[in-house]
Amino acid sequence: MIHRMSAGLLSLAGLFISAYLYLYKLGKIGSLACGTGECEAVQLSPLSRVAGVEVALIGVLGYAGLLALSLAALQPGLAARRWPVTLLAGLAGIGVLFTAYLTYLELFVIHAICRWCVASGFIILAIFAAALLDLRRLPRDRNG
C-alpha cells in the first residue's frame, strides 16, 4: 500500500504545481517564484501550448487523473487488484514520455529551464516508479 500512498501524495503535489503554473498563465498570480527569469521564459514561450492547449492545463488534468486513480487503488475492495495500478503505471508512463519531450524543448529549443517543470518531472518519474514497484508486488491473476 505504501507505493499507492506515495503515488497519491506525489500526485497531489504535482497537481498543485500544475495548478500554480496554470494560474500564472491565466494571469491570476502575478510573477512566478523561480529565482531566475527562466521559468517565465519557458512558460511564456509559444511552446508552452501543445495543440492549442496550455501544457500547465494538461498537467492539471493529468495529475488529477493520477490522484483519482491512486485514491481509488487504496480502497479496500481494490487493494489486491492489479488493474488500478496497471492503469496508474500506464498514465504515469505517458506522463514520463511527455515530460521527456518537454524537457527536450526546454534544453534544446527554448534554452531555459523552469524549476517547477523539473520538480514536476521528478514527481511523475517517482509516481511511475511507485506504480511499477506495486505491480511487481502483486501476483498476476485472472481477475485483474
Next chain:
Amino acid sequence: MAATQAGMKRFYSLFAVIAVAGLAVLGYLVTRPATVSIPANVTVQASDTSGYVKGSSTAPVEITEFADYQCPFCQTFATLQMPTIEERLINTGRLRWRYRDFPLQQHPFARLAAHSAACADEQGKYWDQHRRIYEGQAEWAASRNAAPILRKYAGAAGVDLGRYDACMQAGKYAGRIQADQNSGLELGVSSTPTLLANGRLYKGRFDSDAITKLVDSLARHPTK
C-alpha cells in the same frame, strides 16, 4: 489489520495537511492585493498612440517593438542586442526604432515600469530610464514593491522627482500604455517582444545580426 488502518489514517492525515497547505498557498496567491497602481482600463486618446522613437526620421526602415519591461526575453534583447543594433543601425541612420508598451497580464509591475518610463519621458529622460529599468529588472521584478526602485532609477537618470511623483500618482500616461497595448492586439501581437519591420510582423531571430540582415534587405527592397 490494525497496522493497516493506522497506516491509512496517517496517510489521510498527511494528505489532508498537504491539501490544505497547497490550497491555502494558491488561495493567498490569487487573492493577495495587486501592487500595480496604474489602471489598465482607461480611456484612450487619439494622441496616445505614437510610441517612443529613436533614430532618424529619414531612415529607410522602421522597426516597431512591442515589449514588456518585466519580460525576461525583452530584458535580454534590450541589454544584449539593442546596444549593437543602436550602434550599427540606428546611429548610422539606417534604422528608426519605435518602442511601444505591451504589458502582459502575468507581470504585476510591467505597467508600473512602463508608466515610470513615460513619466521620465515627460522630462526628456525616456531612454535613460528605459535602459535603467531593463538593466535593473532582476532587482525590481523580484521585489514586493517596485515603485521605490523605479523612482530610484528616475533619480539617478536626473529626473526631477517632485514632478515624477506627481506624474506617477496621477497615472498620467495610463492611457498611452493602454493605447499601445490595444494597438498591439489589433496588429496581432500576442507575446513579447514582438517586432514589426516596416509594419509587418517579424518572425525571425532576435539578435543583432538577424536584424541587420533584415534592415539591409528592406533597405534594398522597400516593398518586400
